[in-house]
Amino acid sequence: MSDAPPPTLADFGHTRDVATRxxxxxxxxxxxxxxxxxxxxxxxxxxxxxxxxxxxxxxxAPVVAxxxxxxxxxxxxxxxxxxxxxxxxxxxKAITWGLGIFRQRDALLLATGSVVHVxxxxxxxxxxxxxxxxxxxxxxxxxxxxAGG
Amino acid sequence: MSDAPPPTLADFGHTRDVATRxxxxxxxxxxxxxxxxxxxxxxxxxxxxxxxxxxxxxxxAPVVAxxxxxxxxxxxxxxxxxxxxxxxxxxxKAITWGLGIFRQRDALLLATGSVVHVxxxxxxxxxxxxxxxxxxxxxxxxxxxxAGG
Amino acid sequence: MSDAPPPTLADFGHTRDVATRxxxxxxxxxxxxxxxxxxxxxxxxxxxxxxxxxxxxxxxAPVVAxxxxxxxxxxxxxxxxxxxxxxxxxxxKAITWGLGIFRQRDALLLATGSVVHVxxxxxxxxxxxxxxxxxxxxxxxxxxxxAGG
Amino acid sequence: MSDAPPPTLADFGHTRDVATRxxxxxxxxxxxxxxxxxxxxxxxxxxxxxxxxxxxxxxxAPVVAxxxxxxxxxxxxxxxxxxxxxxxxxxxKAITWGLGIFRQRDALLLATGSVVHVxxxxxxxxxxxxxxxxxxxxxxxxxxxxAGG
Numbered sequence: 001m002s003d004a005p006p007p008t009l010a011d012f013g014h015t016r017d018v019a020t021r022x023x024x025x026x027x028x029x030x031x032x033x034x035x036x037x038x039x040x041x042x043x044x045x046x047x048x049x050x051x052x053x054x055x056x057x058x059x060x061a062p063v064v065a066x067x068x069x070x071x072x073x074x075x076x077x078x079x080x081x082x083x084x085x086x087x088x089x090x091x092x093k094a095i096t097w098g099l100g101i102f103r104q105r106d107a108l109l110l111a112t113g114s115v116v117h118v119x120x121x122x123x124x125x126x127x128x129x130x131x132x133x134x135x136x137x138x139x140x141x142x143x144x145x146x147a148g149g
Numbered sequence: 150m151s152d153a154p155p156p157t158l159a160d161f162g163h164t165r166d167v168a169t170r171x172x173x174x175x176x177x178x179x180x181x182x183x184x185x186x187x188x189x190x191x192x193x194x195x196x197x198x199x200x201x202x203x204x205x206x207x208x209x210a211p212v213v214a215x216x217x218x219x220x221x222x223x224x225x226x227x228x229x230x231x232x233x234x235x236x237x238x239x240x241x242k243a244i245t246w247g248l249g250i251f252r253q254r255d256a257l258l259l260a261t262g263s264v265v266h267v268x269x270x271x272x273x274x275x276x277x278x279x280x281x282x283x284x285x286x287x288x289x290x291x292x293x294x295x296a297g298g
Numbered sequence: 299m300s301d302a303p304p305p306t307l308a309d310f311g312h313t314r315d316v317a318t319r320x321x322x323x324x325x326x327x328x329x330x331x332x333x334x335x336x337x338x339x340x341x342x343x344x345x346x347x348x349x350x351x352x353x354x355x356x357x358x359a360p361v362v363a364x365x366x367x368x369x370x371x372x373x374x375x376x377x378x379x380x381x382x383x384x385x386x387x388x389x390x391k392a393i394t395w396g397l398g399i400f401r402q403r404d405a406l407l408l409a410t411g412s413v414v415h416v417x418x419x420x421x422x423x424x425x426x427x428x429x430x431x432x433x434x435x436x437x438x439x440x441x442x443x444x445a446g447g
Numbered sequence: 448m449s450d451a452p453p454p455t456l457a458d459f460g461h462t463r464d465v466a467t468r469x470x471x472x473x474x475x476x477x478x479x480x481x482x483x484x485x486x487x488x489x490x491x492x493x494x495x496x497x498x499x500x501x502x503x504x505x506x507x508a509p510v511v512a513x514x515x516x517x518x519x520x521x522x523x524x525x526x527x528x529x530x531x532x533x534x535x536x537x538x539x540k541a542i543t544w545g546l547g548i549f550r551q552r553d554a555l556l557l558a559t560g561s562v563v564h565v566x567x568x569x570x571x572x573x574x575x576x577x578x579x580x581x582x583x584x585x586x587x588x589x590x591x592x593x594a595g596g
Contacts (some may be wrong), residue, residue, distance in 0.1 A: 019168045021191040023330040032321040033511045034484040041480060042170040046227055064480045068515035078195050172479040181470040182339060182362045186332040213331045217366035317466045319489040340468040344525055376493055 006072070006109050007100045012084025013142040016043040017104060020077040030074040037067060040099045040113050043083040051137050060131055062117040065094065069113040073103075080104040087142040092129050094118050095138065155221070155258050156249045161233025162291040165192040166253060169226040179223040186216060189248045189262050192232040200286050209280055211266040214243065218262040222252075229253040236291040241278050243267050244287065304370070304407050305398045310382025311440040314341040315402060318375040328372040335365060338397045338411050341381040349435050358429055360415040363392065367411040371401075378402040385440040390427050392416050393436065453519070453556050454547045459531025460589040463490040464551060467524040477521040484514060487546045487560050490530040498584050507578055509564040512541065516560040520550075527551040534589040539576050541565050542585065 009015060018039040026032040041064075048054045048062060075081060082104040089096035094116055101111040121128045158164060167188040175181040190213075197203045197211060224230060231253040238245035248262040270277045307313060316337040324330040339362075346352045346360060373379060380402040387394035397411040419426045456462060465486040473479040488511075495501045495509060522528060529551040536543035541563055548558040568575045 017168065018170065019166065019191075021167065021187050022194045023187050023190065023324060023332060025325045026321060027323045027325060027327050028508070029325050032485075033488060033514060034321060034481045037481040037484055038170050038172050038479075041172065042168075042226070045171045049227060061475070064518050066515065066517045067480060068513065070513045071511050077191070078198060172473060172481060174474045175470060176472045176474060176476050177359070178474050181336075182365060183332045183335040183470060186335055187330075190331060210326070213369050215366065215368045216331060217364065219364045220362050315466065316468065317464065317489075319465065319485050320492045321485050321488065336468050336470050339470065340466075340524070343469045347525060375489070376496060 007084070007098075007112065008109075009082065009084055009100070009102060009107060011144065012086045012098075012100055014043075014047055014085040016046055016083050016085070018042055018081040018083055020075065020079050020081060022077050025077050030076050031079075033069070033071065036069050036071070036101055036111050036113065039081050039083050039101060040067070040069070040097075040115055043085050043099065044097050044115060044117070047085060047142075051134065053131075053134050056122075059122055060119040060128060060134070061122050062095070063120050065116045065118050067113065067115045069111055071111050073108055073110045075101075075103055075110045081110070082107070085142060086144050087138050088114065088144065090130070090135060090138060093127055095130060097142075098144070156233070156247075156261065157258075158231065158233055158249070158251060158256060160293065161235045161247075161249055163192075163196055163234040165195055165232050165234070167191055167230045167232055169224065169228050169230060171226050174226050179225050180228075182218070182220065185218050185220070185250055185260050185262065188230050188232050188250060189216070189218070189246075189264055192234050192248065193246050193264060193266070196234060196291075200283065202280075202283050205271075208271055209268040209277060209283070210271050211244070212269050214265045214267050216262065216264045218260050220260050222257055222259045224250075224252055224259045230259070231256070234291060235293050236287050237263065237293065239279065239284060239287060242276055244279060246291075247293070305382070305396075305410065306407075307380065307382055307398070307400060307405060309442065310384045310396075310398055312341075312345055312383040314344055314381050314383070316340055316379040316381055318373065318377050318379060320375050323375050328374050329377075331367070331369065334367050334369070334399055334409050334411065337379050337381050337399060338365070338367070338395075338413055341383050341397065342395050342413060342415070345383060345440075349432065351429075351432050354420075357420055358417040358426060358432070359420050360393070361418050363414045363416050365411065365413045367409050369409050371406055371408045373399075373401055373408045379408070380405070383440060384442050385436050386412065386442065388428065388433060388436060391425055393428060395440075396442070454531070454545075454559065455556075456529065456531055456547070456549060456554060458591065459533045459545075459547055461490075461494055461532040463493055463530050463532070465489055465528040465530055467522065467526050467528060469524050472524050477523050478526075480516070480518065483516050483518070483548055483558050483560065486528050486530050486548060487514070487516070487544075487562055490532050490546065491544050491562060491564070494532060494589075498581065500578075500581050503569075506569055507566040507575060507581070508569050509542070510567050512563045512565050514560065514562045516558050518558050520555055520557045522548075522550055522557045528557070529554070532589060533591050534585050535561065535591065537577070537582060537585060540574055542577060544589075545591070
């Protein structure tokens with residue numbers, strides 16, 4: 001996202017609010033950098049849970065292959081984070097989630113992030129293609145508006 | 150609280166919702182026991198912050214002297230916790246907060262807890278009496294309904 | 299432990315070192331109070347794992363019924379915590395672990411704590427008696443020296 | 448690091464051991480992905496603390512601009528992480544730390560990561576150049592062996 005204009009909440013097909021905790025603040029009084037990864041992870045997995053792909057009955061489980069975050073402004077308890085979720089890439093075996101972390105009270109963009117999931121078989125724990133049903137749901141709900149792909 | 154009937158949300162003068170995170174679940178799929186302490190702490194300090202006693206301008210700061218929790222049922226992500234706060238004892242130098250942690254969606258009581266704060270001077274870091282203003286506010290907002298004290 | 303003299307490391311049959319992390323410090327520059335529960339939990343479960351009672355093959359699993367902690371001095375990153383473990387009570391269905399959390403570099407006592415575990419069947423998830431083998435091992439390794447029980 | 452051969456511990460000028468905690472494991476029994484960021488952060492800031500650049504007396508403070516991690520294998524409690532630290536880039540205003548996270552008992556590479564710090568004035572909180580003394584120490588202790596820069 002480095003050369004694109006900063007995203008707004010309208011650029012994300014799904015959002016989830018994540019309340020901060022006093023213990024999230026570090027000694028400088030700001031959210032510790034790892035908290036943003038907890039918020040991104042919670043948003044993605046919350047969406048997958050609602051979609052039926054994080055239960056014991058799901059044929060696949062997501063495994064994180066990589067993640068990254070760019071920090072633009074400092075959040076702090078008692079802020080609530082509003083996390084936007086979209087899909088930035090969807091290949092046969094990997095999902096690249098794009099995230100924007102905003103401060104709920106004024107929609108200030110605090111950070112942008114990316115998480116790449118591969119799907120593994122719940123039975124064998126080996127990589128398998130992203131199921132068609134999940135792929136369709138991601139495309140319908142989380143594809144970037146106006147993106148060519 | 151061991152011999153009293155289990156509290157309900159009506160027994161608390163203040164409540165705060167604390168969203169859970171995927172990473173809060175342990176390997177058994179339940180919230181890790183330390184998460185309840187983060188939720189209790191966040192509720193107490195959020196209230197103190199709103200009351201003006203957790204900022205740089207506050208003359209006193211709270212320091213935890215002891216804490217405890219009884220676990221009655223298991224919560225799990227994606228539950229939201231609804232944490233009830235009241236005051237169970239208020240001496241000259243210590244505040245004993247009483248807490249009830251409920252599952253938001255059905256008000257099931259998951260845990261009860263207690264946290265004892267002493268107040269220290271922001272300047273000297275030494276114990277000082279609980280300020281009258283804070284004492285009055287606690288009594289007005291958080292005293293247990295019907296309790297004799 | 300309130301009326302007894304403060305424990306020393308010699309009062310515990312087992313110890314485990316738990317390194318602190320930068321993110322453990324709160325805005326006041328001290329370990330957040332919930333970190334002590336993570337350290338106590340890690341020490342108990344590390345011991346149970348080594349004893350063979352935390353694996354998939356174990357017939358029972360520990361469930362936390364209650365916990366408590368008294369805070370005596372403030373630790374901070376980069377301290378390493380040296381956590382002492384003993385058994386304070388062992389009934390037919392519950393284990394009361396006693397813990398002392400010391401600062402490794404000078405053995406300063408930072409906190410004392412207690413955790414009560416009940417044992418549940420790995421199959422049925424219902425409470426079952428503490429297995430004889432576990433009971434014997436706890437008594438042999440973790441009983442308080444000189445205690446009558 | 449994507450096209451280079453995977454690093455070994457010999458590729459890092461500094462290492463720090465970070466013990467894992469039971470609560471670090473997620474529901475799949477592996478370390479949650481955000482724990483790796485806590486371990487990287489702890490290693491960098493521990494080194495800066497020892498170098499004299501993380502105390503109240505330091506003229507500058509580090510602020511995280513971005514971070515990333517690639518996950519290669521799954522660690523789990525009770526593993527101890529051995530985190531390797533080096534400098535991958537050092538510009539006038541930013542430090543790019545390179546990290547390798549290994550499992551202590553067998554040196555298996557679990558993850559590689561990168562953290563970019565900018566330095567801000569402790570007084571003004573505005574970006575300032577990386578101090579010469581810090582720059583010299585980083586170059587002496589953490590420069591990649593054999594790298595041209």
